[in-house]
Structures are given as C-alpha cells and as structure tokens.
Amino acid sequence: MSEINFHKFYDTKIVVKMEKQNADSKQKVSETGAKKHEEMPFNILGPREFLMNFDKQVDALDTASKESNDYDMLCTFVYQVDNGYRKFVVVHPEIYWRYYEHLPPERRCSYEVIPENHPCRLYLDLEYSIELNLGHNGPSMTNTLIDIFCMYLLKHWHVICNRYNVVNLDSSTSEKFSRHIIFNIQDVAFKDNYHAGRLVKSVCADILNYVTSKEKQHDILSCFEKTQLEQLFVETKKGKRLFIDTAVYSKNRHFRIYKSTKWGKQSNLEISDDSKYIPSSVYNDKELSIFLDSLISYFITKKNLILLEYFENCTINTNCFKDTVQRYNYQESDSPCSKYPMLDKYISNLISPGKIRTCKHFETAKILVYETVGYRYCENIGRCHKSNNVFWIVNLKNKIIYQKCHDQDCFGFKSKSKQLPEEIYFQIDEEGDVLLNSAMARDIV
Structure with missing residues (x-):
C-alpha cells in the first residue's frame, strides 16, 4: 500500500498545476485559522486531500470504508495502465476529477467500484x-x-x-x-x-x-x-x-x-x-x-x-440509512392467515399437503403474499425443488393469483396468472360487500 504516483501516471505539467492549486487552497485554509480538515464539513473546507494506491481491491475497499465519514466520503476507483492492468485508488471523487479531467480521452480508462452491501443509485x-x-x-x-x-x-x-x-x-x-x-x-x-x-x-x-x-x-x-x-x-x-x-x-x-x-x-x-x-x-x-x-x-x-x-x-x-424504519405507506401485516377465510382455504387446498407458513398483506398495494412450507412444486421447472419452497402472490385489485419461487435459478420467474374463483371475487370486493349489505338491509325492511 503506497501513495499513488501521479507524476508517473499523469502528465507532469498537469500534476504540477494541480499541486500548486492544492497548495494555494491549503494556504487559504491556514490563513483563516481553521483546525483539522477532518473535523469540518466538506462544504466549508472542500474535500480531504487523501490519495492511496493499491494493487488489491480488498485493501482499497477496506481503507475507503475506514477513512470515510458522514461528511467526507471516499470512493474506490479503478484505473487501467499499461496493457490494461487495473490498479485501485482510494480518493475523494472531487480530487480524482482534478487529475482525471486533464487526461487525453484515450487514457481515461477508469471505473467506479460499487462496494458490496453499500447504498447505491x-x-x-x-x-x-x-x-x-x-x-x-x-x-x-x-x-x-x-x-x-x-x-x-x-x-x-x-x-x-x-x-x-x-x-x-x-x-x-x-x-x-x-x-x-x-x-x-x-x-x-x-x-x-x-x-x-x-x-x-x-x-x-x-x-x-x-x-x-x-x-x-x-x-x-x-x-x-x-x-x-x-x-x-x-x-x-x-x-x-x-x-x-x-x-x-x-x-x-x-x-x-x-x-x-x-x-x-x-x-x-x-x-x-x-x-x-x-x-x-x-x-x-x-x-x-x-x-x-x-x-x-x-x-x-x-x-x-x-x-x-x-x-x-x-x-x-x-x-x-441510520436503521430508523420508515414504512412509506406500506403497512405490512404478517400472520398465518388473511382476513379472507375463503381465500385462505383456497390457497390451502392449492398447496396441500403443504401449509401456509405466513401471509403478508400489503394494504396500499392490494397484494397478499402467501409463504408456504412443505410445498415445492415450481411451474418454471415443472417439478419440485429439492430445498426451496415457493410462494403465491394474490393481486386483490385484479383478482388474480400467480406463483413465484425462492430458488436463485428461478429468480424473476412468474407463473401464468390465474383468475380467482368467482365465489372469492365477491368476498374480497369491498364494493360488493357494501352492495350486499345494502340489499340485505332492504330485504329485512
């Protein structure tokens, strides 16, 4: 692990110019009596002058993670040198841009490393x-x-x-x-x-x-x-x-x-x-x-x-990001059954001898997700998986049901949608329930 040699990697005149700009910037900071750069938000003093070069990606990512904070995030970039060999540099992206923008187009062979388990766009x-x-x-x-x-x-x-x-x-x-x-x-x-x-x-x-x-x-x-x-x-x-x-x-x-x-x-x-x-x-x-x-x-x-x-x-x-749950309009309820007994019975018969493990209700989306246990038949492969169960999704708005799968090889698969039986339509149709209640009230009167 060593500091990147930009005199070798980039044009010497460009580096000298950039270093002079950096020195002038630091001098201005010194004249204002500012303390340590790391203690101040980036928008007051600018990005931290940190540059480290690595041969191994794992070392670069580890350093970027340790050296970053909420106001001064460092990134890992990959740049290609002779014969396309890739090297890694940990640096604030503003600092990287200062050098990178002065390169001739054919030498701009750089990539951003998107770290695993890290927020991304x-x-x-x-x-x-x-x-x-x-x-x-x-x-x-x-x-x-x-x-x-x-x-x-x-x-x-x-x-x-x-x-x-x-x-x-x-x-x-x-x-x-x-x-x-x-x-x-x-x-x-x-x-x-x-x-x-x-x-x-x-x-x-x-x-x-x-x-x-x-x-x-x-x-x-x-x-x-x-x-x-x-x-x-x-x-x-x-x-x-x-x-x-x-x-x-x-x-x-x-x-x-x-x-x-x-x-x-x-x-x-x-x-x-x-x-x-x-x-x-x-x-x-x-x-x-x-x-x-x-x-x-x-x-x-x-x-x-x-x-x-x-x-x-x-x-x-x-x-x-700070682990405070913000459930934007998606009030999720999780229980072994839904509020529609006839629908639960229909699903139970569909997956027998398997069982409903849990039913998740996404109220805003009008979606029910039935997780199963002991039922592994997947329509994608036409047979049962050895270890992964499948799950069923019910769209309450369109009154349809389809099967999806937890197996990685079946990711993205969605079975052909099936219409729910008519007797279930009526139970989950809120407008239908209102009409039924009104009709019953008239009959009673």
Whole structure:
C-alpha cells in the first residue's frame, strides 16, 4: 500500500498545476485559522486531500470504508495502465476529477467500484448490436425504459422521478448502441446493488411476460403501446432478449465512469444528445457536477438517505440509512392467515399437503403474499425443488393469483396468472360487500 504516483501516471505539467492549486487552497485554509480538515464539513473546507494506491481491491475497499465519514466520503476507483492492468485508488471523487479531467480521452480508462452491501443509485447498462437491429431506435427505447422504471419507483415506494432526474450517458459507436443510465434522486438510494438488481430483473420479467402473454392489463405496462415494449427486445448472437444487461449487479462491480472509455477503444461516455438531466447546482463546474451526479455509490452525505429495499420474494420496504424504519405507506401485516377465510382455504387446498407458513398483506398495494412450507412444486421447472419452497402472490385489485419461487435459478420467474374463483371475487370486493349489505338491509325492511 503506497501513495499513488501521479507524476508517473499523469502528465507532469498537469500534476504540477494541480499541486500548486492544492497548495494555494491549503494556504487559504491556514490563513483563516481553521483546525483539522477532518473535523469540518466538506462544504466549508472542500474535500480531504487523501490519495492511496493499491494493487488489491480488498485493501482499497477496506481503507475507503475506514477513512470515510458522514461528511467526507471516499470512493474506490479503478484505473487501467499499461496493457490494461487495473490498479485501485482510494480518493475523494472531487480530487480524482482534478487529475482525471486533464487526461487525453484515450487514457481515461477508469471505473467506479460499487462496494458490496453499500447504498447505491439505481443504474442500467443498455446495449445492442446496431448491425443486427437496424430498425431499432435506441434513444426512443431508452426513454421508454426510463419512463417504465420511474413508474415502478412511484408504484412501489411512492418516489417521484422523471427524465430530469436521470443521468443519460452515451458511448455508442457505429457498431454498438451503448448507454449508462443513473437515477439520481435526492436523498434516495437502494440498500445495495443486489436490491437494485432484483428490481431490474423483476421489471424485465414483467415486460417479457406481458409482451408474450395475452394479458391486456398491467398496472404499469398497460400505459405503453405493446409495439413500444416489443421494441425493447433486440437480436443477439444468442437469440432475442431485452437490451438490458442484468449481469451488472454483482459483488463489488466495476462500472465505467463519466468520460471514460474501455481499454484500447475510443468510446468515451458522454451526456447523450437526448438527455434531460439537470445537474446539481452545488458546484459551479458543470462537468464536475455531472461526474459526481453520475457516480453510483457516492453521496455527499449518507446519514439522511432513504434506502429502498426489494427482497427475493418481491416484497418491498423503505428504511433510513441510520436503521430508523420508515414504512412509506406500506403497512405490512404478517400472520398465518388473511382476513379472507375463503381465500385462505383456497390457497390451502392449492398447496396441500403443504401449509401456509405466513401471509403478508400489503394494504396500499392490494397484494397478499402467501409463504408456504412443505410445498415445492415450481411451474418454471415443472417439478419440485429439492430445498426451496415457493410462494403465491394474490393481486386483490385484479383478482388474480400467480406463483413465484425462492430458488436463485428461478429468480424473476412468474407463473401464468390465474383468475380467482368467482365465489372469492365477491368476498374480497369491498364494493360488493357494501352492495350486499345494502340489499340485505332492504330485504329485512
């Protein structure tokens, strides 16, 4: 572990200029009689002048975690040197930008490390071969996806988001359409990139099921023309699929940063021509603002973050970063049965000889989640899993039921929806209950 040698890594003239600026900045701080930098909020003295270079990622991430605080967060970046060899640097992103922005475009080969179990923004990696998809309109497809995810955020967590909150970066070439999409919503983040990935995979599964099925109604997707949704599927060498890369939500993911290109290529990420994003007004430097706003795991302050959670069984939750539970309109009740006895009996018969372990009721979403025990038949594989149980979801609004699975290989799978029996319709239809009570009252009179 040693300090990074920027004289070797970057152009010497640039480093000398940056060091002079840093010295001038420190002199001004000294003249004001300021005490230790670490004791003052970043917005008074600026970011801490901390730079450490590492050969091993684990050491870099450990140092970044130990050296960060609520007001002065350090990030781990990856930069590529000779032959594409990757090295790691722990630094405040503002400090990194001072050096990085002066590099020639072909030498900007840098990535942000998205730490495991760390708050992160929702992000998407979109790409497809232009040669195989000549009739596709990439910018239009991207905007459709942005609108879809904004609606899911509103539905699940009541988070308001639109294209003006979305950093839309483009690195397309004549061969490949490529976009990085970052949802920058003030004081809102996902608990980590696993939770963000589950949402993305679930939305992908919803789009696939809606486009390939005969279902005409969906809370969100019905707002779009089916031709719009069909356009989101592209041809690849392995067949047709959505143009979202769902493999980028892995442990300590390396994600290319603003202005960066892949090693040996000239396809730097730039703000797209159709981007509606409005950069933060905290900084006078627009380019710095875009760079900081586009980072997945950097937050000016974390203590007030609202963390969105999306669990494997498709249940959702909202927490504060400081572990104070904030259940935004989602009053979840958890018991072995629901308030609909006929529905509970129907589910019990459906999974017999298995049992209902618990029933979770999400009042606002009008959703019931039945967790089972002793019932492992999965419609995705057409047989029972060896160890994982399945669960059933009831949409009280649409009166439908479908099966999902806890097995990782079946993540995102949703069985074909089934209509509940008519006798159950009436029991769970609140308006029907009111009409019934009124009719009974008239008969009695």
